[in-house]
Amino acid sequence: IEDKKNxxxxxxxxxxxxxxxxxxxxxxxxxxxxxxxxxxxxxDVLPLTFHIKEGNKxxxxxxxxxxxxxxxxxxxxxxxxxxxxxxxxGKGISLTKSLxxxxxxxxxxxxxxxxxxxxxxxxxxxxxxxxxxxxx
Numbered sequence: 677i678e679d680k681k682n683x684x685x686x687x688x689x690x691x692x693x694x695x696x697x698x699x700x701x702x703x704x705x706x707x708x709x710x711x712x713x714x715x716x717x718x719x720d721v722l723p724l725t726f727h728i729k730e731g732n733k734x735x736x737x738x739x740x741x742x743x744x745x746x747x748x749x750x751x752x753x754x755x756x757x758x759x760x761x762x763x764x765x766g767k768g769i770s771l772t773k774s775l776x777x778x779x780x781x782x783x784x785x786x787x788x789x790x791x792x793x794x795x796x797x798x799x800x801x802x803x804x805x806x807x808x809x810x811x812x
Contacts, residue, residue, distance in 0.1 A: 701727060701760035701794055724797040727760060731782045740795050744775055747797065754800050757781050760792030771798060 704725050711718035719725070726740040747753060757778060759768040770781055778795065785791050 701792060704794055726795045728782060728793045728795060729760075732779055737782070740778075741775070743797075744778075752797070752800055754798040756796050756798040758794045758796070759785075760794050 704722070704727065707722055708718040708725075711721060724743060726736045726743075728734050728737050728740065731737065744753070744755070753773040755772055755778065757770045757772065770777070772778060772781075782793060785793065
């Protein structure tokens, strides 16, 4: 981008050496660690989150499935699935209410064992403005 003085500005969406902030998995672990260090339940502040490393064989997946079943009974079944690594600009992010869709996403990506997923409880009825999500 060129400014009024004809000098060029560089814009970055990631800061070098700050993967701990820009990576969804690392951000989750940092926030979880922080709240646990001050003796607070991280999920009082963060959305219910599961880091799935080994698809539906993972013990975190079993915890997710139990939470999914419990919340579905209460009519809450919206989940967001994010790649744990190498993602930006919304690539690879999915919203679903279907357990079979979650399993399909995990099965497709588990072919490459170096990739993990973050599954989070999503807002059931987000505030929309002009059909876009609006976060206050």
